[in-house]
Amino acid sequence: MLAGLGGDAAAYRTLLDRLSRHLRAYFNRRLSRAGRSGSEAEDLVQETLLAIHTSRHTYDPSEPLTPWAHAIARYKLIDYFRRTRAIGAQVPLEESAAIVAENDDQAGAESSLDLDTLLGQLPDKMQRAIRCVKIEGLSVAEAAQRCGMSESAVKVNVHRGLKALSRAVAGRSQA
């Protein structure tokens, strides 16, 4: 996590990958206990990954990572139950260690989220910045040139765009 927070893409990728497996097991178990289908789990995995990414600055490196990630997962699960109106859904505060004890590796698991559509709803500048940097993999400098923005504007737009994306994912499926 520390290397990932420092900007090491490979380390960060490994971290998200490992977290996603724990998250998948966690949400599958919780949803099946609530009588929900497993397909919702992958939506939640992705929503939580986005949330972990956009709030990674709130991780205190002097603390263990697991309780922090667990708190986000639990928050997203409660929020999900609330907005899908599952009245009486109880999410116990289990030991956060439980989340790492589980592992569910479904390579290439797919969610019902349509990232492209959600991305399309963002303001133009954010869209372009995210496409250049996060999808095409350009450096900030290259993206800045391509989009005709300053480098700091690219960074700000990527950051704000991902936050907006995370909000859009959390705001969807109100029914």
Added chain:
Amino acid sequence: VKTDKLIEMLSTGVEPIDRRGPSRMLAVAAAMSVIAALGLMLLALRTRQDLVHAAAWPSLVLKVLFAGLLIVLAMTALGKVVRPGGEAKTSLAVLGLPFAAVMLLAIGALAVSPSSHWRAMVLGSQWLECLISIPLIAVVPFALITCAVRQAAPTNLARAGGLVGLAAGSMSAVGYAFHCTDDTIPFVALWYGGTIALCTLAGVKLGPRLLRW
């Protein structure tokens, strides 16, 4: 979308992050809020006329100490609560201590006074102004601190909102203290304590709506 693809996207071109960001945002918001509360008091109410006389100071110091302590406690707790899972690391009991202390002082002050003075000591001359001004001035600090908290990721929204309300109410009380000429301890306990508690309650109610992410 495949989860692999999302992870790929998130980890591409990932920027180093400023880990002291949330704390710094809160500190800046708190400083701006105190200035805003003082500024609003100056604009709308003016400072009390007898500020130059030493007799006005003991009561002012008591009010500022009471509200200032609450600001420090609320902002410290908020610094933890804005991080996911941080609510488990904070104790709310300590927030009640300043209220309990000022209540005890108030009871003591009433006990040594004849009961014919009680009414004047508790109601003062401007209790209504106090009741209205503190929550009203608190709106600006509340908005400023809410903005800072929204940059972070609290996982207990009611608690985070309550702490925002507590801090905002206390900041407002510090500002109002420079205007207020009701100097008895029972007045401070009831009307300062009460309005700050009211702001806290409003924060608890608004938190889940304003701070959701």
